Amino acid sequence: MAKPTASIGKNENSTTDNSVDRKGFISWMTVGWVAFSAATGGFFTMMIRFLFPNVLFEPPQSFKIGYPDDFTKGMVDIRFKKKYAVWIVRDQSGLYALSTVCTHLGCTPNWLNTEQKFKCPCHGSGFRKTGVNFEGPAPRPLERFKVYRAEDGQIVVDKTKKFQQEKGEWENPESFLELA
């Protein structure tokens, strides 16, 4: 293999000098760009992760609401509405936790005791005490959250697990608490 010799200047054999030839330049460029892309991609990932804080200054998703005796039969308890966004409904057979988020567009309805219904001020959706929708634009019943008894006998509401009536999830024993 005869190497073509350049006609201009003293072009020695390229292995003897330490200048970067075309091939070397391209491979170094490749290494450089791969490293740069990796660093940029890494930083982009960090940027996304940065948006998700490790500690939230929000009320906890799971919390104790007291003992069964604290709730009167047939009453809707609105004490936990503002802080935890749940209503505690005590009926004849037990207790369940209703989400205060309207299933239409996410506003917060009010419990109207005289009319025995939840009424949303935004677009007028109405829900029965059970959480089932019966008027206005709401497409489905209010959601229920998991309720269970803690070791100390208090009732715990766990908002990370929700139960939707239209999926038949209210049959799930975790969605209500049977009380005498």
Place this chain on the structure above:
Amino acid sequence: MADEKKQNPLEKIANSQVWKSIFRTGIPVTRRQRMMAILNNVFLHLHPVRLPKHAVKIKYTWCMGGLSFFLFLVLTISGILLMFYYRPTVEYAYTDIIDLTEQVPLGVMREIHRWGAHAMVIAVWLHMFRVFMTGSYKPPREFNWSVGVLLMVITMFLSFTGYLLPWDQLAIWAVTVGTNMARAHPFIGHEGPGASLLAIGDINLVHAGSDIRFALLGGRFVGEATLLRFYVLHCIGVPFIAMILMAVHFWRVRKDGGISGPL
């Protein structure tokens, strides 16, 4: 030397070194000088050197693009002024807005910003309507149409983020309702299609505390973190992107053959 004494004050300024160092072409007398005056100015060079006669016809352009940009400038200036008084915290946000309208000198500044924002949304829509009706989205301007669509979305998002800042009931619930849409985003919204596929065993990767809505709100509901996030997006993040896209938009008007002609 005798000529120099005859110079009037204006000519003196125009011939001074300070003036010449800024405007290098001197007083534009010839066609070439007039062209160079535009090309050598970083702001003016985004604009075409020469305009066809039809381009200045108000009946054709409605001047809506120019008005949108003018309103953007009005909103930038009035917005920066509002930032001197407004604090984006749950404790102060609402009262600071009252403060701005009731007590701060020239209380209209807040109204200028508010009405200017409404006007900009209208101007952008009318601009889009005009461009559509004149067929100006067609090649070779199809790329600039896409940039324009992005700018329209950004205008809406600026409007949306600004809407929360007064921190009254209307603002909080409007943003609550608006951001609920993000729940339904495919894959990255926790109630959207495909979100349940992103799971390891029975642990969902995309839930109420890790989806796109959470990133937007900085929490599970519209709260203190949301106010701060929307404030930063409204004042810095989104205007920054808008300015880059606007530069491209104006530049491309010129590069794609200037304003389109009448049909």
